[in-house]
Amino acid sequence: MTKTNNFHIHTSMGQIPKNIIFVIPDGAGPSLYAAYRQYKNQGYAAFMNRIIMDDYLLGQVSTSPKNDSSKTFITVTDSAAAGTAFATGQKTYTSAISMDHKGNPIKNMAEYAKEVNKKVGIVVTADVAHATPAVFYAHATNRNEKAHIADQLLDHPASNGELKVDILMGAGTPYFKRQDRNLIQEIQQKGYIFVDNKHDLLTSKESKILGLFADYFLPKYWDMPETIPTLAEMTHCALERLSTHEEGFFLMVEASQIDRAAHLNSIASAMSEMEDYEAAWNVAIDFAKRNGETLVIAASDHDTGGFSVASKGQETFDVNPLLQMHASPEKIAQELIIHQDDEAILKKYIDWDLTPIEIATLSNSRGGMFADPYKETLSNLIQFINWRTNSGWTSFNHTGGDVNLYAYGPGWENFLGFHQNSDIGQTLINLIQNKKA
Numbered sequence: 515m516t517k518t519n520n521f522h523i524h525t526s527m528g529q530i531p532k533n534i535i536f537v538i539p540d541g542a543g544p545s546l547y548a549a550y551r552q553y554k555n556q557g558y559a560a561f562m563n564r565i566i567m568d569d570y571l572l573g574q575v576s577t578s579p580k581n582d583s584s585k586t587f588i589t590v591t592d593s594a595a596a597g598t599a600f601a602t603g604q605k606t607y608t609s610a611i612s613m614d615h616k617g618n619p620i621k622n623m624a625e626y627a628k629e630v631n632k633k634v635g636i637v638v639t640a641d642v643a644h645a646t647p648a649v650f651y652a653h654a655t656n657r658n659e660k661a662h663i664a665d666q667l668l669d670h671p672a673s674n675g676e677l678k679v680d681i682l683m684g685a686g687t688p689y690f691k692r693q694d695r696n697l698i699q700e701i702q703q704k705g706y707i708f709v710d711n712k713h714d715l716l717t718s719k720e721s722k723i724l725g726l727f728a729d730y731f732l733p734k735y736w737d738m739p740e741t742i743p744t745l746a747e748m749t750h751c752a753l754e755r756l757s758t759h760e761e762g763f764f765l766m767v768e769a770s771q772i773d774r775a776a777h778l779n780s781i782a783s784a785m786s787e788m789e790d791y792e793a794a795w796n797v798a799i800d801f802a803k804r805n806g807e808t809l810v811i812a813a814s815d816h817d818t819g820g821f822s823v824a825s826k827g828q829e830t831f832d833v834n835p836l837l838q839m840h841a842s843p844e845k846i847a848q849e850l851i852i853h854q855d856d857e858a859i860l861k862k863y864i865d866w867d868l869t870p871i872e873i874a875t876l877s878n879s880r881g882g883m884f885a886d887p888y889k890e891t892l893s894n895l896i897q898f899i900n901w902r903t904n905s906g907w908t909s910f911n912h913t914g915g916d917v918n919l920y921a922y923g924p925g926w927e928n929f930l931g932f933h934q935n936s937d938i939g940q941t942l943i944n945l946i947q948n949k950k951a
Contacts, residue, residue, distance in 0.1 A: 529924035530948055531809035532762035535753075535798045536600070536623075539791045540593060540646055541773025543817030543915050549781065549905075550788040552823075553833045566796050567812065570920040573931045575938060577816040577917060580605035582615065590914040593773070594657040596815035596935055597649035598622075603940030611645065611654035611663065619653035623764055623939075624679060626946050628672035633680045633756050633763040637748040639732040639790065640770035641686030646815060650766050651678040664689040668700050677704060681755060683715075683725035683748045684770075685732055690724075698724065712743040721755045731771060734783060734842040735790035745769060746793035753801050762807070764946060767794050776819035779907040780896045783842050784821070785833075795920075802923045809925045809945065813938060814917035818909075825906025835902040838865035843899065847892035851880055872898050 547565070555562040579595035581588050592608045599605050602612050602620040612622040624634045638647045643660040652666040664686070672678045687710075690697040698708050707720040715725055727742045738744055743751070749767050756763035769791035775783030795812060802808040824831045841863040849859045856873055868876075875894050880887035900907070919938070921929040928941050 526924075527927045530945055531924040532807035533757070533764070533805065533809070534942060534945065535765045535767065535802065535808060535810045536942065537791070537795055537798060537810065537812040538597075538600070538646060538766065538768045539772050539788070539812065539814050540640075540768055540770050541776045541816065541818030541912070542769075542788065542791070542814045542917070543819075543821060543913070544918055545821045545823050546772065546776070546784055546788060547918060548823050549821065549831065549833070550785060550792075552831065553785045553788075553836055556837055557833060558831070566792055566799070567918075567920050570799075570810075570812075570922045571918060572921050572926070572929045573919040573933060574916040575813050575919050576932070576934050577814075578605075578914065578934075579608050580615070581607050590912050591816050592657070592912060593645040593815050594649060597646045599935035600813070600815065600939045600942075601649040603936055603943050605934075605936045609655075609657050611652055611657055611659075612649045613653055613655055617655055622650055622653070623766070623942065623946070624651040625672060626943050627764040628674055628676060628678060630947060631674065631761040632946065633759045633761075634678060635681035635752040635756050635763060635765040636679055636683070636768075637681070637745065637752050637765070638684035638768040638770045639745055639787075640684060640768065640774075641689060641730050642682050642684040642726070643686050643689045644684075644770065646768050646770065647682075647684065647766065660686075660689045661692060661695075664697055665695070668697060668704075677701070677706075680721070681723045681725075681752045681765075683723065683727070683743075683752065685726060685728040685730055687726045687729050690726060698726075711741050712747065713741070715743055715751055716747070721758065723751075723755070731774065734771065734775075734786045734844060735793075736786040736840075736842045737845045744793065745790045746797045749794045749797045753797070757801070757805065765798075767798065769794060772814075773818045776817075776821065776907075777910055778892070778896060779819055779900065779905075779910060780843055781821070781903055781905040782836055782839055782896075782899050783844060784819075785836055786842050799922060807924060809923040810921065811929060811938070811942070812918075812920040813935075815935075817913045817915045817917060818911070820908030820913040820915070822906030822908065824904050826904065828904050830904055832903050835866055835899060839863060839899075840865075843892055843895045847888055847895055850876060850891055851888050854880070866902070868898065 579591040645657040706722040772787040879891040
């Protein structure tokens, strides 16, 4: 393939969208896109096939937070501060959930949308009280106040009396069904259907849904069982329901676990979750192209892990070991801990052979000397994969690099070039309010 430029936008300039879909690939920096492109190409080539997102790349986003330098010299954001910038149009301190430095709530995207009678949807692969989804509907001084965040769905309705989110899907059952309160029952009393499996979601017809499919995180995309919907399936179901509303909608879709994979420095898990993200992006783009009144935008809240496409002074990145895996490192490590039949499990999920030293290391990981044998097994397995692929990582945390910005549909021209993350949020707010951005 020699074609190097296939950029296209099929909508005119100067239009205001009726609907907005904001896709957030949490933790995905530019180098993970490059790695994923090579993975999807099934190996290196001078001219690789484009991934779906490539056709909509418009610019980049600065992710810096607004921390008080007299209290901390943290210059790298977290998902709470970055998400708040997207959801409110204002920068804030790390760990804040749509709050300013004085502890005052900042109006967020769900609140703006409800003021103009739009429906709101949030679908994620983390728990729905996690930092990124939370900033779009709740307010808290610290992202860890998850029960308080979940409570706000009922305790702080929108200005029109409705709950701030019409469709909410992901994980998070322990924050909704607690000893002190059963939010699931309370939300059902507001006319919502509650679903906890894919069959009930796909066969439901109700327009208001609370879907909780796991306690804290959904399974990795590579490991997804038939009983749990993927991010793309949740996105499709949300769009089916939201699109019937005459005044339009705002939908936030988060591929939450790219970040989690990068925190572990796991290139295999990162590719699994990039695949999940691409499938959901494709659902959103297909809807927007059919609908004609929908803006789709994607930007990461930050980079995680500082991934390098090649490392250790070598100039090769090899995706072949990833192509020969049939489960995420997390699932493989779990089965090694449960069944302790190393040879059978490794042959079931990995087509390349581990060395005798590597197999012995995995066996020793659960030999009693480690406080958490699962974490030790997973860490070792990730290292073996990184070594074979020649994957480089500079951090186990977030980094301060810029992230890619993608858009399609009415209003796309507002996202050309370089932007602050808060500018992205303010532009979306203006569009929701039917103003020129």
